Amino acid sequence: MTTIEQVKENIQIVSNSSENCFTETQLKTFSEVRKAFKELSPITCTRCKYCLPCPQGIPIPDIFDTYNQAKIYDDLRRMKILYTWIPEDKRAHVCKECHICEEKCPQKLPIVSLLKKANTLLT
Numbered sequence: 001m002t003t004i005e006q007v008k009e010n011i012q013i014v015s016n017s018s019e020n021c022f023t024e025t026q027l028k029t030f031s032e033v034r035k036a037f038k039e040l041s042p043i044t045c046t047r048c049k050y051c052l053p054c055p056q057g058i059p060i061p062d063i064f065d066t067y068n069q070a071k072i073y074d075d076l077r078r079m080k081i082l083y084t085w086i087p088e089d090k091r092a093h094v095c096k097e098c099h100i101c102e103e104k105c106p107q108k109l110p111i112v113s114l115l116k117k118a119n120t121l122l123t
């Protein structure tokens, strides 16, 4: 959750639900979707942007989102083009591995290695 509206919306949803409110079919569907999603191994970045600003100006969440879209929607060609819209001196390869961003990431993502992975896929 990144906005107060999202917090309110989630409280409302929980307030209106009850224990064991999902059917067996719904639970099975959730499980299948979760498995399929995991197999695509997206980067579990929530786009909270706590890792920013990067001293090198790298738009970390945008790069992870571009990577995820390429994987999830099998759209590598378009995402490679989108990646070129990021100025070259701000793309993942300019990371100095200072790890400042990793200390601030609530998801404990290994940002440095994930940026390398994203750069390899998108270039």
Ligand code: SF4
Binding pocket: 053, 054, 055, 056, 057, 058, 060, 094, 095, 096, 097, 098, 099, 100, 101, 102, 111, 112, 115
């Ligand atoms: S490790 Fe790389 S991406 Fe993270 S703050 Fe340092 S230069 Fe930026």
Ligand code: SF4
Binding pocket: 044, 045, 046, 047, 048, 049, 050, 051, 052, 060, 061, 104, 105, 106, 107, 108, 109, 111
């Ligand atoms: S702090 Fe972590 S989860 Fe949040 S945007 Fe940065 S990389 Fe993603």
